[in-house]
Amino acid sequence: METGTGIDLLVHNIGTLVTMAGKAAARKGAEMSELSMVSNGAVAISEGKIVAVGPEDKVRAQLGNAAIAEQFDAGGRLVTPGLVDPHTHLVHGGSREHELALKLKGSTYLEILAQGGGILCTVRATRQATEEELYAKARRSLDIMLLHGVTTVEAKSGYGLTLQDELKQLRVTRSLNESHPVDMVSTFMGAHMVPEEYKGRSDEFVELLIRLMLPEVKRLNLAEFCDVFCEHGVFTVEQSERILVAAKALGFGLKIHADEIEPMGGAELAGRIGCVSAEHLLAASDEGLEAMERAGVIAVCLPATSFNLRLTRHARARKMIEFGLPVALSTDYNPGSSPTESIQLVMTLACLNLGMTPEEVMTAVTINAAYAIGRGDSIGSLEVGKLGDLVIFEANNLAYLPYHFGINHVNAVIKRGKVVVSEGSRLSQ
Numbered sequence: 001m002e003t004g005t006g007i008d009l010l011v012h013n014i015g016t017l018v019t020m021a022g023k024a025a026a027r028k029g030a031e032m033s034e035l036s037m038v039s040n041g042a043v044a045i046s047e048g049k050i051v052a053v054g055p056e057d058k059v060r061a062q063l064g065n066a067a068i069a070e071q072f073d074a075g076g077r078l079v080t081p082g083l084v085d086p087h088t089h090l091v092h093g094g095s096r097e098h099e100l101a102l103k104l105k106g107s108t109y110l111e112i113l114a115q116g117g118g119i120l121c122t123v124r125a126t127r128q129a130t131e132e133e134l135y136a137k138a139r140r141s142l143d144i145m146l147l148h149g150v151t152t153v154e155a156k157s158g159y160g161l162t163l164q165d166e167l168k169q170l171r172v173t174r175s176l177n178e179s180h181p182v183d184m185v186s187t188f189m190g191a192h193m194v195p196e197e198y199k200g201r202s203d204e205f206v207e208l209l210i211r212l213m214l215p216e217v218k219r220l221n222l223a224e225f226c227d228v229f230c231e232h233g234v235f236t237v238e239q240s241e242r243i244l245v246a247a248k249a250l251g252f253g254l255k256i257h258a259d260e261i262e263p264m265g266g267a268e269l270a271g272r273i274g275c276v277s278a279e280h281l282l283a284a285s286d287e288g289l290e291a292m293e294r295a296g297v298i299a300v301c302l303p304a305t306s307f308n309l310r311l312t313r314h315a316r317a318r319k320m321i322e323f324g325l326p327v328a329l330s331t332d333y334n335p336g337s338s339p340t341e342s343i344q345l346v347m348t349l350a351c352l353n354l355g356m357t358p359e360e361v362m363t364a365v366t367i368n369a370a371y372a373i374g375r376g377d378s379i380g381s382l383e384v385g386k387l388g389d390l391v392i393f394e395a396n397n398l399a400y401l402p403y404h405f406g407i408n409h410v411n412a413v414i415k416r417g418k419v420v421v422s423e424g425s426r427l428s429q
């Protein structure tokens, strides 16, 4: 640390500090269990970034006589990097609680969709909503995410499916990024569904996406990634490839909802065209997972979705880790298949249903999630130069978080060096 640098915030008296410090890449295999933990730790933050981190005595020695503007006593608690939610459908109109009764009567997700419900129901509600209404609803969900320890969120469009309605969703994400403490990463997902007005003409809609929507979203700089729902009855592998290859040529990073329900070859496609991440993957083949591993694609598993869809099959996270794939976790927050903002619930489900250990889960919601949205160089671990994004948990060990489930363990959240949640439930913005 440079002598004379003033410290804006010193977080001290940390019982267990999970730094996630390590190699500058997504963690795979046994690396997913290496968390670089420190006992009796401290973190010093200046101008939003970490300037010193480690055992408290060493951090204090490093700070020397530097002025410390504010101190935060962590009270011996567990402190981790700010959690990262790398896959959400945050901005949308309406809700779909009526689908619960259909589900209980045995209707599947794809059956509800084929009957004009599901995503198409939310498309109608999103088209009807004003930008202000969408903003207010998404902001409430973003507050809940922050209260649960999430400091960076990816958000997809895909409930507009016309240029104007997609841009409306994307502008809401941009406004949230500008006005809310949580940092947003924006993804264009015009290929979330074929809209009703293009029923039976999906190739024409694919052309519209490629010729009109993608270039316009790029021109307005409203999204960094492009995502496609590659699934039976939605977009084929061939259509998904055309859209993603066009997006790549425009400079978008690529994501794909792959092999969620039916084995389609989506994981193979993700490897072939170099997606940054592939999501869901419940039905992905061994060959698909190997193709992803060779291309360095991050597997984003969404256990709240398989739980909520009452699926007996889950993403094969253990196999993925064995294959050397970096695994990330996310809520997949959306009004249909995963109406929850709670990343902490996801952490429990990842242990119980995917067989991941608490250490692997922590890696998956921090550093690997950060790499899944292209932010591995600035968030996801507590290292000098990275953002001062920290969560103070009402716990003194890692396993306690997934073990004691269904409640919010957050005591406080620090975003870019500012205390934005304190005493577990107060938003101090």
Ligand SMILES: N=CN[C@@H](CCC(=O)O)C(=O)O
Pocket (backbone or CB within 6 Å): 089, 118, 119, 122, 229, 257, 260, 305, 332, 334, 335, 336, 337, 338
């Ligand atoms: N599978 C596709 N898209 C979302 C669900 C969206 C919805 O049902 O509204 C998902 O990732 O689960």
Ligand SMILES: [Zn+2]
Pocket (backbone or CB within 6 Å): 087, 088, 089, 257, 332
């Ligand atoms: Zn999704």
